[in-house]
């Protein structure tokens with residue numbers, strides 16, 4: 186039973202396989218947080234709704250642990266909901282009016298004490314993954330308009346501890362998803378995006394522990410916000426040692442007009458608890474994403490080739506055909522033509538918005554290339570950036586009012602381009618029709634949807650009065666809607682979300698995006714860190730990693746082909762090299778890695794991920810995947826730079842069955858799961874950029890040997 190109701194206490198327990206999350210109504214009628222942690226056994230184990238302590242200057246309601254945290258009365262914490270009514274009242278006091286349970290969903294209805302505003306706190310339980318999805322619905326039931334000034338998807342109240350530590354992801358273009366862990370002191374730590382997209386600088390993922398958790402042990406509270414635009418997560422630690430995490434749409438420059446009868450629905454925020462450390466937290470998110478978020482979660486992702494780093498804007502029918510031939514020989518399954526195939530797109534100064542095939546580069550359209558690619562046994566994929574125009578484009582010359590701008594003020598360009606205002610219905614129609622036509626008239630199986638600048642001057646001059654600041658949400662919702670409609674009409678087409686690398690990676694767009702372009706940084710060493718951070722929040726199936734050429738453009742580093750492949754084989758493998766530059770030996774070697782990848786792909790893409798050795802702690806990084814059936818494990822080991830002649834230290838795998846035997850596929854050595862986990866794998870990795878993949882295969886017929894050994 187995922188939701189246990191305790192009517193005599195007006196309380197509910199959301200129960201997952203290993204956790205309980207309890208809420209209840211207090212004497213005043215407010216919905217209070219009661220408990221979140223390990224499963225409890227007796228009704229009396231849960232605290233009551235009225236047991237908060239009072240402090241001088243901070244009466245009970247001043248340190249309220251309300252689930253929705255309305256801004257009113259004496260609620261001083263980061264608001265969960267802030268509303269201005271037509272008579273300019275800015276006070277919101279929510280009282281319980283009813284609860285509805287349907288299977289795994291609980292909806293608690295609340296109503297403002299005096300005004301006609303109905304708020305529904307929504308909860309959905311994902312038992313297997315110990316996760317709860319939360320969101321808020323706000324309905325204007327009165328006859329005058331109201332304005333929402335802040336609406337968070339969830340307020341998470343953590344148990345009171347003496348120390349809290351926040352884990353989050355930060356970075357920048359070319360250095361996304363860098364992991365940070367820091368102690369929270371009194372005050373607020375805010376991670377946010379105010380740039381129109383999810384952003385490279387922060388990612389809407391969080392984890393909190395009490396200062397003592399590690400990869401495979403310790404209490405961790407974690408989660409993520411499913412939204413691809415204007416968001417913030419606020420970790421607020423009070424001087425009374427409480428911690429609340431507010432996650433949702435950013436209130437900065439946000440205002441939503443709620444007319445009588447209208448409902449505003451927030452995005453979803455998912456949160457969970459584990460007693461088994463960061464690794465378990467990640468595995469829970471990974472599994473949930475695969476089962477409940479990704480629309481093609483159960484499908485293995487194809488090995489792709491992408492033309493970007495090989496030919497940049499200089500794509501044409503002939504050079505793409507030559508690359509396609511070589512890609513097919515390597516074992517590539519999907520060939521993707523990147524930027525440069527449309528309009529007057531010879532560099533990044535022109536063409537965006539003009540989505541017709543460039544006839545100089547493709548005299549007979551894309552069909553001959555697509556036919557050739559499919560005749561070679563590969564899918565065909567294409568790059569688009571539909572939310573943009575270059576000022577130097579036919580589209581912009583015809584519709585200069587289609588971009589975000591303030592009248593009479595300059596329009597700042599980023600990468601020589603401007604952002605289309607997706608809040609406008611005519612722009613939505615243009616974007617949908619453009620893609621619909623492209624997909625209807627070509628045999629395209631894959632779309633890489635890019636977005637290469639942040640918003641600026643976010644004006645919407647023709648908006649209905651009072652709706653101008655809704656663009657931050659309307660843009661994202663329109664984008665989701667376009668993707669949804671395209672996917673309904675073209676269900677076989679897979680989508681990749683890209684924004685100058687990993688600028689739009691989150692669980693909101695993940696409902697539509699089968700995979701993400703993780704970073705424009707394809708340096709295999711840097712990638713170890715980027716991918717390490719990424720794995721905390723998102724599964725490996727969604728993480729696209731290309732093998733590109735050496736010297737890599739990012740750091741000028743030379744890395745052997747083996748290391749580059751191994752690094753990219755930890756997610757969805759792609760090839761981004763100019764294949765004409767490879768020697769016959771390198772072609773053969775590369776084909777070997779691709780064949781090996783196909784063998785281990787189900788384990789890497791769908792298995793349980795264990796992070797064994799972090800890139801920043803030593804000269805060795807190691808990540809392991811255990812197949813869902815438990816029958817095999819794949820361990821990736823990377824030696825960055827040997828020093829002082831030290832041997833590589835042993836890597837200790839996790840997640841094996843202690844009493845089953847496993848054979849090292851390469852050496853033939855057999856040990857028990859415990860034997861491998863306790864003693865570790867000792868590898869001869871020397872010099873710079875050495876790497877290995879170790880496959881441990883479970884040996885059947887285990888019982889005999891263990892029993893006879895234990896008897897001795």
Ligand code: GLA
Nearest residue numbers: 493523524683684685686705
């Ligand atoms: C972005 C993407 C790249 C490539 C270029 C094309 O930078 O991240 O992979 O598609 O755009 O202009």
